[in-house]
Amino acid sequence: QVQLVESGGGLVETGGSLRLSCAASGGRISTWIVGWYRQVPGNQRSLVAQILGGGTTIYSPSARGRFTIARDNAQNAVYLQMTRLKPDDTAVYYCAGRQGLEYENEWGQGTQVTVSA
Numbered sequence: 001q002v003q004l005v006e007s008g009g010g011l012v013e014t015g016g017s018l019r020l021s022c023a024a025s026g027g028r029i030s031t032w033i034v035g036w037y038r039q040v041p042g043n044q045r046s047l048v049a050q051i052l053g054g055g056t057t058i059y060s061p062s063a064r065g066r067f068t069i070a071r072d073n074a075q076n077a078v079y080l081q082m083t084r085l086k087p088d089d090t091a092v093y094y095c096a097g098r099q100g101l102e103y104e105n106e107w108g109q110g111t112q113v114t115v116s117a
Contacts, residue, residue: 002027002106006095009111012085020080020111022095029097030073035105036080038091038113045094049080053100062088085115 008020022034035050049069050058057069068081078095092112096105 002029002097004029004095004097004106004108006093006108006111009093009113011114011116013116014086016085016115017081017083018085018113020082020093020095020113022078022080022097022108024076024097028073028076029078030071030076032097032099033101034069034071034078034095034097036069036078037094037096038089039094039110040091048093051078082113085113087115087117089113090115 003025005023006020008018010018012018031053033050033052036048037045038048039045048060048063049067051069051071059067066084070079072079090113092110094110095108098105
């Protein structure tokens with residue numbers, strides 16, 4: 001079974017950048033649908049960015065133009081490059097992936113991103 005592990009979170013000032021990594025083990029995710037989600041306490045988890053099997057990318061309105069999702073097949077990983085970060089971006093960020101629409105997501109454990117004002 002594929003396991004996903006996120007890393008790269010941390011504390012950053014407003015306007016700063018972070019790169020989150022989602023590393024997979026136990027199988028290849030090069031053709032998977034992989035997304036980054038975020039959640040703040042009291043709110044539902046929401047999609048930030050997603051990359052489809054063919055490479056098409058999807059972004060939430062708040063992420064578009066600031067965040068970039070990319071796949072590195074050699075590393076069996078998916079990254080989320082976040083720039084021009086705002087305090088509203090503070091959340092736990094989760095990586096989730098699945099083989100196709102008919103499958104359930106496999107979730108990572110999450111990584112905390114905190115953006116100070």
